[in-house]
Every structure is written in C-alpha cells, then in structure tokens.
Amino acid sequence: MTTPLLKAVTLTHVRYQKGDRLGHFLAWVSLIPVFISLGGFISHFVFRRELQGIFFALGLLISQFINEVIKKSVQQSRPETCMLLEMCDSHGWPSSHSQYMFFFAVYYTLLMYKGIGLAGVRKKFTVGFIPWSVALLTMYSRVYLGYHTVAQVFAGATLGIALGALWFWVVNSMLICYFPAIEESTIGRMLYIKDSSHIPDVLKFEYDNARAAREKLACKCATD
Template identity: 80%
Template sequence: MAHHPPLKAVTLTHVRYQRGDQLGHFLAWISLVPVFISLGGFVSHFIFRRELQVMFFALGLLISQFINELIKKSVQQARPETCALLEMCDSHGWPSSHSQYMFFFSMYFTLMTCKGIGFWMGVKNRWSVSSLNWSMALLTMYSRVYLGYHTVAQVFAGATLGTVLGAVWFWVVNSILFCYFPVIEESAFGRMFYMKDTSHIPNVLKFEYDNARAARKGVDCKCD
C-alpha cells in the first residue's frame, strides 16, 4: 500500500493539503476565495452600501449554487479517488461548485466593467481588476484538481456553467429587472433598509463626495 504524506487543514476550514506542500498550502487558501467574497464582500456591502445592483449580483450567485446542487444530485458523479484521502468527499463532484461560483462572479463583474456600472476607477484600473478576478477564477479551478477534490472535467463543467449563468443573469438583471429598481427603492421595504441604485451614476465616488461637501456647508462647526 502506497504511503501518503499526512494531511493538514487550513486553520478554521476543512480544505486539506499535504503537510509540507507549500503550493498546496497556497492553493488551499485560493480555494477559499468564494468564502471571502461572500462574507467579506457581499455581506459587508449589504451592511454598509445596500446597492440593488450588487444585491442582485449576490442573488444570482445563490441561484447559480442552487442550480449546481440540483445538477449534482441529478447526475451523481463521484469525485476522484484522491478525494477519499481528504475525508471530506461526502458529496457529488460534477460540476465543481467552486469553479462555477468563481466563473459566474468573474463574468458578471466583467460585464459590469464593460457597462461601467458602479465604478469610479479609470478604464485601465477597471480592466486590471477584471483580469485579477479571472486569474483568481483560474487558480481556484486549478486548486480543486491539484488538491484532489475534483477531476479536470468537473472543474471545466463548473467553469462553463458559471460563465454562461453569469452572462444570462447579467442580461436578466440589466434588461428586465433593472426597470423595477425604482419601485424597490420607493417601496416601504426599500426605504426601511435604505436600498438604492446608483448604477446610472457614472462616478459614484465623486457623486458621494460632492454631496457630502454640500451637506457640510449647512452645518455650523465651532472649533475652540
């Protein structure tokens, strides 16, 4: 029987890699990018910003993951044999949910970039950020194969499905649902939670800066 190096998990997670494998350690953290995006990105955005465009972005990711689970349960394709060593393979493998998540995110974000929604950065910086997203998506896809959680076919299936769903959902949001954004803003629910849409504003940062300065002019401030 072949001897395998002991496995080690990234702290506070169940993503495992072979002890002493520096590349595996790095890719284990890369495979957690979807978690960081969900918790650090979307949750904090809802708390502090409440932008409808981003809320529907997050909703699309949830729908995408729901579709992923439906397909997995329907196809019931097993994960690779290497996954048994990780002791975390109690679910089906096709398509890869990590790859689907990251490619959905990258496609939707890139389309937002093309349309200039919610950005204050220059064109060069916009494309730099989009390139970073695609790089992280590719690394996440590679990490799932390298760490033994998925086969190549499973991660490519997830990537393809995520890309398609990201494009379709962007079209749905910005061609159909966008018309209802003002209704949501003016609804009792929207006003209660301060929901807003600024996707029609070319430079949101400058807009907020100008309004903050204008509001300051009406405030008396006495400094001793």
C-alpha cells in the same frame, strides 16, 4: 450498540499535504468563495444596500442551487483522492467552486464594462483582470488539492460563465425596470435600499459629495 457515523461540516474543511507551501496557498485560494459570500456580500448589504449588489448575490445563490441539482442528477464521483479528503460521499461534477468564481468574474466584469460604479478604460481593465485571475487560481486549486478532475472544474467554469452572463442580462435588461419601485417601497425605504446604476463613477460621486458636505459644515462652523 452501533456508533453513529459522524460527518464534518465542509464549508472551510480544505486539506493539503503537510509541508506543501503551494498546497497551503491554494487551500486559502479555495476558500475565496466563502470570503466573498460572508465578508463581501454581507458587508455590502450592511454598509451599501445597493440593488445591483443584492441581485448579484441572489444570482450566485441561484447558480449554486442549480449546481447542487445538477450534481445530484449526474452523480459523478470525485477523483480517487477523495478517500484522503473524506469527500467521497459528495459528487464532483460540476465543480461548485469553479462555477461560483466564474459566475462572479463574468458578472463583475460586465458590471465594470457597462460603466456601473467605475469610469475609465484603464480602471476597468485593471479591476476586471483581478476576478478572472482569482477564478483561474481557484479552478487550479481544486484540481491540485485533489477535490476535482480537470473535466469537473472546466464544466463548473463553463456553467458559471453561462449563468453569470444570463443573470446579468436578466437583471440589467428586465429586472432593473423594477429598481425604482423597490427603492420607493416600504421595505426599500425602511432598509435604505438604493440603486446607483445611473451614476458612471460612484466612488468619485460619493467622494465629491462627501467633500462638499465637509466644506458646507466647515463654513457653518466658521460662521457660528
């Protein structure tokens, strides 16, 4: 009786050379797309219910689906180091990690510069700089750890930028017209789904409203 071949789930299966501190750091960097998906967007939906965030996450899912279709169509092998990484049974072009992070970076930057959620040029520059730094680190990590070639990560980055910009245009030029209808729908009301795109600085808006509500409560308690 032959023993069946076993395959590991590779969602967080990132390898680096023992004792390589840079490799250890870059292995964690390589997991950032997982943290964004599971920690960022799930918690965003649970606590925020913003339509911009929901369609942002939907765009990333579409981007990753396109990545898988292209990989299966092109079927370009990973570099020779795939033997050590046990990844030779999967395809490498284009890099899904690079595509994910550059889609995230360009969409997030466009949101900031459109004025959705954050006001002030200095704030926009500071916050907008972070995702691009992380995207570049992620791209570098995939080459350094041996999962992709340079051409594969650049292909992923280019595709991510193109799809991120395209999806931003689709959402904020076409689909945004349907946001009020989604808010007013039965499901929208039931799940408290909302759109704050029209508010220039959501953080300050919520801060001011929270303070006003607290002052109103304090006045009520004082009169009682």
